Amino acid sequence: MTAAPPARVALRGDLLDFTAAPAWGDVDPAGVRFRADHWLLIESGRIAGAVPGDQPPGDDWLKHEYPGRLILPGFIDTHVHSPQLDVIASYGSALLDWLDTHTFPAEARYAEELVAREGAARFLDALLAHGTTSAAVFPTVHKVSVDTLFEAAQARGMRLIAGKILMDRNAPPELVDDVAEAERECTELIGRWHGVDRLAYAVTVRFAPTSTPGQLAMAGRLCTRHPGVYMQTHLAENRAEVDWVRELFPEARSYLDVYARNQLLNDRSVFAHGIWLDADDRAALAGAGAQIAHSPSSNLFLGSGLFDWRANIDAGVAVSLGSDVGGGTSLSMLRTMADAYKVQALRGERLTAWVALHAATRGAAHALRLAGEIGSLEAGAVADVCVWAVAVGSVAVQRDNLARGLHARLFAWMTLADDRNLVDAWVAGIRRA
Template structure:
């Protein structure tokens, strides 16, 4: 593959956090018809389109196309592709009826490896180049994900799921064996290439206090680990947590008491939080992985993004497949807009895109590596068509101003718009004959 690559197109990224509701913001960096220069997998610079790259750079002319940093999905379940779009349940019934039976299959190595490859391919086919992922309770499922992402050179955060109660027999672990498995996975995979380990607590009801304490001890013993879990997604779930942990002030406090709240903690959902919880988020540096498609599909509730941010909490965007109905971050942004609109708020295109690129990177402590086109950042990026059908073409033709155009693109675009996805400057997906195809 070429050491030096030059991509020409309309470059869009961010240098700061957009203000809430602002369609004109200095946080946006818009450079139409520019060359993005990539050397040895990293951004080397940007220059105007009329200024050709020096001799020796492999050139790809994407004039008239949008070039964005690769999307970052901060909460998604790799084994749940098997249950995406399942009918008729809320959260707790969803787990028992659909999720747990699907996850039990990943005890088999061949199933885990095939599922990991299918999942990573599916992410890239939607323009997602980084993800924070739940596999299953089985050690082999985390191993398969790590191996597949490493083969692609992807930035991936994952770890064996911890569950030692309130789950089927074939999906429960125990504190001692789970700790051994986590330590082995940490020592073999954490920090290897672009991989990071996440201590992965399913959610408070499926871990005993002893297992939660073990998870907190791992976070303390291995600086740099992530922690991922679910919090306050569904009202019945919140009531159950209060019954199981009566000593805790709130659902979020269960994790704080176990030593699981820090700047590398990723908590999915956070719909039913109060002001005390939001203050704890700010103090710890933890983030909420807002999963609007899943929240709507399962009827869980409407997340108050603005209140969380106003209290100093970090918010990123996540698909939460399979509760979510698509791995597309574009569909997720559109559903986030709908969730906020139901509460009388308007989510701008800039706020949504930032939360799926630079904002997510910064919340994960990776702002110096991914999420923007700064020199030295990893060249994880995607090339998009503005329109993929006559309706979208017409909408783009009459759009007034950049925000209107980009918001319409978020609303109307899908995987047909994706022309190519690059990880560290290497093409991982390219559109061929109208379909997406993996690059060998």
């Protein structure tokens, strides 16, 4: 169990969140809620409301003043690999080579409890240091990697979604298990962790090529037997991967159809990447209420392709953001947003700061069915809140001084900022970073 938060905390600064999804390309949408110089009131770990800065709460409130700082909901990373911090910034591979050369050796080490425990703590502390307070995480195939990750998240009071990776073919022997063993371990982990404090289990299929039809069917059974669990996997990240899936599953219409045939497409499904999809795939995703966890830094670094964000939102598909470390190059969701802008620019589109920020806060919360808990500064939400300096360093300060309008300031912040801009991170009303 985590420590109890202070009874009453008040944070003074410039509050920013969303009341509605911003439209594509609109730099002045009605759904942006900016409250300059306000007190954010937190009682027993939840947001109680907000009042103007010249109306301070009483002496029974613990007050923290952040003049000129932004106060936002903590970021939500919907796709990230905890053990892959060990291989971040490794040279020279496309996706399938990357797995064999870098990812699988790193994940094999997490069979050892000490490695898994130290790795979980390092990973979660690094998330918090980058302003991410909630995440959907891939640990490894090892049960101990899941237990230690959940234990560490519970100790920090974080909202975490995770599950044992499922692989029973096309991977090193030390990283595969059989269907019966995997089902037994997943069932035990669901019973131990799902719904405990702020933790949730995700049936975690690495990707279709590393699961036999029998294992995919078992994963679908787990989702059916345990209502409320999530499902997370990879989808259509790389063309060679898509071709491989076609060879392995010739009966399926598409890569997505492999999952749909096994009851793995639902409103709690998080599909990482989703670059190489067609209109029928997007319609199926939208119809199921599933989401795409767009991972732009990884897509650029591994040369996987350019995600068509606008086609997905036009089709009604929810789009959130994932750092995808270690294929991605930073745990910072700000760096991830900046790379998302570059991906869209290469497609001839322009991603506003509002669409990007919404996807990392309220939009992700809605897609995860957690809008009442995280992603906003609404009264009643858990007080996962981060305080940011808009500009750090002479160049950024000058850029901020010259910016005209709120979007211009926030776009420059999104483009130039990183973990150095984080002032404080509060998780359920407790200052954690």
